[in-house]
Amino acid sequence: MSQAAEIERRHPTPVRFNAKEAARLVSRAAAVDAVGLEERAASLAKRSIKRDSKLWALDLVIRSMDLTTLEGSDTVGKIVAMCAKAVRPNPVDSSIPSVAAVCIYPHLVPVAAGQLKNTGVNVASVAGGFPSGLGPLDARLREVREVVELGADEIDIVLNRSLFLGGQYAQAFEELAAAREAAGDTHLKVILETGELGSYDRIRQASVLAMAAGADFIKTSTGKIQPAATLPAALCMMEAAREFFHETGRQVGVKVAGGIRQSKQAIQYLVLVYETLGPEWMTPDLFRIGASTLLNDVLMQIDKERTGRYQSPDYYTID
Amino acid sequence: MSEQRMPVRRTAKLFIGGEFPRSESGRSYEVHAHDGRLLAWAARASRKDLRDAVRAARAAQADWGGRTASNRGQILYRVAELMEGRRGQFEQELTDAGAVDPVRGVSAAIDRWVWYAGWADKVHQVLGATNPVAGPYFNFTIPEPTGVVGIVAPEDQALLGLVSRLAPAIVSGNAAVVLASENAPLPAVTLTEVIATSDVPGGVINMLTGFTRELVPWLAGHMDVNAIDITGVPEDMRADVEVQSAENVKRVVRADGADIFSPAAQSPYLVTALMEFKTVWHPMGA
């Protein structure tokens, strides 16, 4: 079964909320105690993952990775090279799996789609006025539709924080619902930009809003501002996703992105998933890591586990 | 090995933001021992160096003030550990400066530093309060660091005098800009070398050597300095410093003349003199 069909199977038609219901959901969203949340995240981060369990985790990190480049300077050449890396991260080691997807700007989708045809690696594209999420709504929705037509398998859009932080939840919801519709059946991730939201209560509310609008995934960050992904922010989102699943029966995945450069961090996020959501969520269908330099660090860690020697970056191709 | 070995001379530099720059003005001045020997050339700080030091202090203060009191206490204790290890150098520099009993002076300085380290996590208990207001409110008063403190160190007692003003200033979470003794700056410089290697974050303590009369007006008039310790300000300049301080309502403090070796010269009130008291109300209702 293709990845898209597999995703279809796991994500049945979203429950339809209307804007008023969504706004009410937001205001009823659970309070979050920041100190308690951060302590729980820190405690989970101390799990000691060794040997076989570490290798299993590192393998999953690669399989869950959205290899990302979102720079104004991205060219065809850059994308071609990155796609090669995405399919075969380590040319001298065939046991290393491909990543889940590449994540790029819309105009390069055709290039990536061509490179990745029949490889099992998805093409994910940002759309809808990334990263600010502002600008005329019709232009943003048009970009979403175009990206679908260009052949993207997945779309990453942003929450309109200007509306959300201004308290206009119904309107923010409507924009997301419109984007959901514009994306059709294409896998849709909604970026909350947790680093801008100001509190964990808001992160929880934003998660609820995005899930109610029909997102397939909620995602921490654009990677364009600091702070990007943090363990407590991700934990907050996972708790919201857990609650949403209990309430509606629909599993919405969580993607962490931005600032994850070391394998140790990536594994910590996996521990959060494992102990908050459970083993069934340990799959690229429900968990993703958006990263770029992380991949080589994972390769080095795998070789360190296998050989017992600390590795040098010289031995791993940049792309 | 019958030939005499030439020692490597120390360069005395400024201490700003955790680093040791020369003065941006490129100037320096001669430091002499009490018997006239040339000891070193110390940097002669300019108003721009002072400006940079205040900037560094402000940048560092939020983090330093935000640390747990216990952490600050442990870091100050570590400074004392390293002072003890360097006591030979301090004793030599005090001897050069003409100190009568350098060993006593260094021991007193180290012990005073340890004394203040122990106050970090206690001052709130002795001088903070919960206030029994007449109503269903929980009311508490907590002391908080005032921010950036300028310290004009005393001319004499080049180490103990400095420590007696600096330790109470920073233990509560303030950041400091210090103007060292003009005639005997070397113990201060050595102290900054100790501080740089003892977990004190860069910018919490900044030290300028140079001409006191030249630098004091710039410190007194600086709008981003919250408090100034005028202990080492020449008598004839004091009134003017207080006038300048009025511009941004700086808190003005100074040593009261107690014998510096006596217990009267150390007090938790010197800590709270550079703190602000914040009182918070919250209703108590089901």
Added chain:
Amino acid sequence: MARIEKREREAPERREPVWEYATAPESSDIVRLEDRYGLFIGGEFVEPKSGKYFPTINPATEEPLSEVAEAGPEDVDLAVKAAREAQEQHWRGLPGAERAKYIFRIARALQERAREFAVLESMDGGKPIKESRDVDLPLAAAHFFYYAGWADKLEYAFPNRRPRPLGVAGQVIPWNFPMLMAAWKIAPALATGNTIVLKPAETTPLTALLLAQVVQDAELPPGVVNIVTGAGETGSLLVTHPDVNKVAFTGSTEVGKVIRRALAGTGKRLTLELGGKAANIVFDDAPLDQAVEGVINGIFFNQGHVCCAGSRLLVQEPVFEPLLDKLKDRLQTLRVGDPLDKNTDVGAINSRQQLQKIEELVASGVQEGAEMYQAECNLPERGFWFRPTLFTNVSQSHRIAREEIFGPVLSILTFRTPAEAVEKANNTPYGLSAGIWTDKGSRILWMAARMEAGVVWANTFNRFDPSSPFGGYKESGFGREGGLHGLEPYLDFDGGGE
């Protein structure tokens, strides 16, 4: 609002995890155990005059670790004499600033040897290495650090009262936080100028004996700190010794009362830190996911071997079901097993005796009609273990709601209004601690003002700090440890102490 039917809770089934954490054992190589330890008296390890020794075992494996001495009457007498001599000839006359430096040395040594102490603590007592490493040892070092700073500042804590040491302190500590309790006792006693004879618990003597080595390395004058190992009899000899000026006891309420009676009429100063049956109160507006963590931590931290454990959950009725669901799910993620595995959350029960006590009370809970729910987990063959357990359908009259279980067992009751929560929480002879979970600040303060408990935690639980006074109301004891208030029990004043 369109909604799918809420997913029916399935019967708890054996989860086959896709991902298993590999074992992550902390190496015990760092610990060097003697076959046998003497008593630490007058600065040296000496053989007991009693000639008696007894073994101490690892409760996770039942393997013997070492033998320690059983101090008899003559030994206790020698220890008290050594403490008295040290106090009069060395310690009392030392300036506070110098006393402080000795105590700072101990603090530093605990930081430097933290791992060694943490591993030994887990081996001897059964608690997870994660806890001894991240909680017990850092707090113990912090306690010495904090009180070192008071040694030369007592006049500020007690202005105009001429604070003076009492003399010799006899201290008896329990097995649940051996190293931390030793720090809680020794640090303030030394800071205030007293000397010490300390008796660690029968099942957990080893970290106290390692601390004796630290005391030697710090070059404390001989006799300032003395450690006498033994069981209840040794403790009794110590607290009733005529030349002990001050007794400090942490342990069960039952033994606390025995000591109180024994000291009647002797003029000895006494502080007691006894048992508890704390209420952990969750309101319907509480941040629920964090409240779950607080409840879980409140009762399963240190296997529930905690005097201030949140052993009664009082949950506001509207939120009872969601909270219970979350608690059951969370229970399943607790990892029970080898204390030296870094991923273990719940370790071994400290002794066979304690395990039997827990089993007996749990059986009573079932028998009296409460509904039991336990985590599904495999327990090791050897050693003393108990699965994390919840009881619902509990009423105040049940034994599991009244008696201290001192194990990983939570009794869950409900309430409707804040006033009812107060009433139920206080409806116990104990009064050590309480927890309050609500998003409403004014309610926190209103509730806190009405809790008959010496420690109130709001939106958190099991938080300790050397600067924060700890101690009980009612039968949980009297006197405070920690903070400025923790100095008072060790001092004499103009105008009277007690």
